[in-house]
Amino acid sequence: xxxxxxxxxxxxxxxxxxxxxxxxxxxxxxxxxxxxxxxxxxxxxxxxxxxxxxxxxxxxxxxxxxxxxxxxxxxxxxxxxxxxxxxxxxxxxxxxxxxxxxxxxxxxxxxxxxxxxxxxxxxxxxxxxxxxxxxxxxxxxxxxxxxxxxxxxxxxxxxxxxxxxxxxxxxxxxxxxxxxxxxxxxxxxxxxxxxxxxxxxxxxxxxxxxxxxxxxxxxxxxxxxxxxxxxxxxxxxxxxxxxxxxxxxxxxxxxxxxxxxxxxxxxxxxxxxxxxxxxxxxxxxxxxxxxxxxxxxxxxxxxxxxxxxxxxxxxxxxxxxxxxxxxxxxxxxxxxxxxxxxxxxxxxxxxxxxxxxxxxxxxxxxxxxxxxxxxxxxxxxxxxxxxxxxxxxxxxxxxxxxxxxxxxxxxxxxxxxxxxxxxxxxxxxxxxxxxxxxxxxxxxxxxxxxxxxxxxxxxxxxxxxxxxxxxxxxxxxxxxxxxxxxxxxxxxxxxxxxxxxxxxxxxxxxxxxxxxxxxxxxxxxxxxxxxxxxxxxxxxxxxxxxxxxxxxxxxxxxxxxxxxxxxxxxxxxxxxxx
RNA sequence: CGGGGUGUGGCGCAGUCCGGUAGCGCACUAGUCUGGGGGACUAGUGGUCGGAGGUUCAAAUCCUCUCACCCCGACCA
Numbered sequence: 001x002x003x004x005x006x007x008x009x010x011x012x013x014x015x016x017x018x019x020x021x022x023x024x025x026x027x028x029x030x031x032x033x034x035x036x037x038x039x040x041x042x043x044x045x046x047x048x049x050x051x052x053x054x055x056x057x058x059x060x061x062x063x064x065x066x067x068x069x070x071x072x073x074x075x076x077x078x079x080x081x082x083x084x085x086x087x088x089x090x091x092x093x094x095x096x097x098x099x100x101x102x103x104x105x106x107x108x109x110x111x112x113x114x115x116x117x118x119x120x121x122x123x124x125x126x127x128x129x130x131x132x133x134x135x136x137x138x139x140x141x142x143x144x145x146x147x148x149x150x151x152x153x154x155x156x157x158x159x160x161x162x163x164x165x166x167x168x169x170x171x172x173x174x175x176x177x178x179x180x181x182x183x184x185x186x187x188x189x190x191x192x193x194x195x196x197x198x199x200x201x202x203x204x205x206x207x208x209x210x211x212x213x214x215x216x217x218x219x220x221x222x223x224x225x226x227x228x229x230x231x232x233x234x235x236x237x238x239x240x241x242x243x244x245x246x247x248x249x250x251x252x253x254x255x256x257x258x259x260x261x262x263x264x265x266x267x268x269x270x271x272x273x274x275x276x277x278x279x280x281x282x283x284x285x286x287x288x289x290x291x292x293x294x295x296x297x298x299x300x301x302x303x304x305x306x307x308x309x310x311x312x313x314x315x316x317x318x319x320x321x322x323x324x325x326x327x328x329x330x331x332x333x334x335x336x337x338x339x340x341x342x343x344x345x346x347x348x349x350x351x352x353x354x355x356x357x358x359x360x361x362x363x364x365x366x367x368x369x370x371x372x373x374x375x376x377x378x379x380x381x382x383x384x385x386x387x388x389x390x391x392x393x394x395x396x397x398x399x400x401x402x403x404x405x406x407x408x409x410x411x412x413x414x415x416x417x418x419x420x421x422x423x424x425x426x427x428x429x430x431x432x433x434x435x436x437x438x439x440x441x442x443x444x445x446x447x448x449x450x451x452x453x454x455x456x457x458x459x460x461x462x463x464x465x466x467x468x469x470x471x472x473x474x475x476x477x478x479x480x481x482x483x484x485x486x487x488x489x490x491x492x493x494x495x496x497x498x499x500x501x502x503x504x505x506x507x508x509x510x511x512x513x514x515x516x517x518x519x520x521x522x523x524x525x526x527x528x529x530x531x532x533x534x535x536x537x538x539x540x541x542x543x544x545x546x547x548x549x550x551x552x553x554x555x556x557x558x559x560x561x562x563x564x565x566x567x568x569x570x571x572x573x574x575x576x577x578x
Numbered sequence: 579c580g581g582g583g584u585g586u587g588g589c590g591c592a593g594u595c596c597g598g599u600a601g602c603g604c605a606c607u608a609g610u611c612u613g614g615g616g617g618a619c620u621a622g623u624g625g626u627c628g629g630a631g632g633u634u635c636a637a638a639u640c641c642u643c644u645c646a647c648c649c650c651g652a653c654c655a
Contacts, residue, residue: 011589013589016591018648092654140655411655413655445655513613514615517614517616518616
């Protein structure tokens with residue numbers, strides 16, 4: 001490819017609104033262009049990278065028996081109503097109508113379609129198991145798109161779906177995807193963690209996420225030093241301290257003026273925050289009031305709280321709603337609350353396990369000492385609702401967990417019969433019994449993966465592509481006066497030779513000054529840069545430099561093709577997964 | 579959805595407060611010089627100042643409405 005023919009150009013300045021390194025560099029390098037909020041075109045350079053990534057994905061999906069197909073972007077609302085998601089999902093699901101006023105949705109994922117296909121195509125155990133996948137455009141009307149390709153509204157996703165007879169089969173398919181994903185990310189050169197995750201809107205039983213560490217990640221993961229534990233903070237657990245061995249003491253009032261915060265209370269009474277109980281209030285989707293109680297040194301984890309209460313969503317309660325329960329904000333206490341159908345009191349395990357806590361008295365300026373769960377009050381639900389934080393002990397070995405920001409680049413869900421039962425996707429087993437198909441769903445956003453690779457591979461001059469996904473392996477330039485056709489011709493001949501040898505080469509054939517070409521070469525970030533100049537040509541040589549190197553080397557013109565091929569093989573080697 | 583901000587040529591910006599012939603840098607075109615790290619000079623191309631309405635002799639500038647985009651938050655696979 002000659003750069004003079006390449007559609008798209010590099011920019012010296014990034015658009016003012018691009019903040020993330022990947023966003024700035026992909027725009028500056030001429031890989032992507034924005035069309036609207038969260039909507040991007042992939043220019044030829046960006047498309048080449050994407051195709052290389054997608055090729056790796058396809059190879060690994062095929063390797064686990066996946067069959068590629070293609071499912072529609074526009075779905076009749078009917079199938080989304082059947083699974084209940086038409087009404088469950090907020091405005092991020094775009095609904096519209098056609099000319100006949102039929103309700104349609106823009107696909108944000110394809111479980112419904114797969115399940116619909118499964119119920120019409122699969123009728124016997126003999127047809128199972130199956131893994132099908134596609135790479136398809138998805139539309140999710142994010143409340144706020146941001147960060148270039150990291151968080152977009154329109155994007156391409158590889159999603160695969162496993163269909164199995166039983167749970168064991170589903171788990172085997174899940175395991176195969178775990179292995180395939182591990183290989184995919186290693187082959188693209190991405191650093192990643194596999195972490196336990198929340199199942200969120202997908203529902204289902206088991207879920208893991210593949211997280212690319214990046215300071216700009218929107219998720220926080222917790223990792224144990226030994227690597228034997230890693231989880232999204234939404235679901236991360238931690239080893240609880242052994243509870244103090246104390247007998248329950250008599251509960252008593254204590255005057256605590258001007259102590260609406262846990263810290264003020266602990267300071268006044270001279271006790272650690274871990275000996276206090278604090279209350280946090282939410283209103284659930286169902287309209288119920290959620291009164292959560294947790295030890296003062298811990299924070300409530302909303303995802304966990306949602307799960308244990310069965311609420312789809314929680315919003316912080318208003319002061320009026322808090323008072324309506326009989327509690328006093330700042331001095332709220334679960335002790336003495338009147339039972340109500342629409343009141344759910346949730347205690348964290350820390351509350352159950354810690355005796356003689358200081359809790360509110362539901363009167364401004366007063367608290368209670370020596371409050372004990374089970375004696376003085378009883379929660380509706382006792383469960384783990386505490387957020388794991390940086391430094392907390394790992395549930396596996398107690399070593400301090402490390403919190404790290406990360407970008408979610410893929411996920412795997414064992415869904416079970418969540419969708420198949422609702423849509424009636426069943427098969428007849430050997431005994432002639434009708435049973436629901438067990439399903440799994442597995443996604444990788446290819447654009448987000450590309451952007452995440454950039455987030456992890458750049459320097460102050462531009463992108464440093466891992467060899468397997470670079471738009472071109474070699475950036476070839478010629479350096480000489482405009483009139484130096486001999487040098488240009490020599491470079492053009494190398495271009496032809498490399499192409500003939502099957503090397504991905506981008507030929508900067510412009511009559512730009514060297515600085516301009518080198519700057520573009522580094523911005524675009526191909527692994528190798530090969531230059532032929534008036535000087536090197538006179539000596540029968542070309543100059544080779546790796547994108548990561550600070551020094552160049554001279555190689556004989558006659559050996560260019562073999563040396564380049566060898567170097568590319570060397571650069572690819574670290575990403576070969578056996 | 580709440581808070582904040584920005585819309586002026588492909589990109590980056592000034593001009594808006596205080597109304598008076600739309601500017602600068604980069605990029606682009608032509609030419610000359612230069613020739614290994616975004617070079618210099620000369621001459622050019624390109625903009626209904628996001629849109630609509632209003633005030634005014636006159637609007638990028640003032641007023642009203644509106645659209646888009648960005649940031650923070652809420653939310654989210």
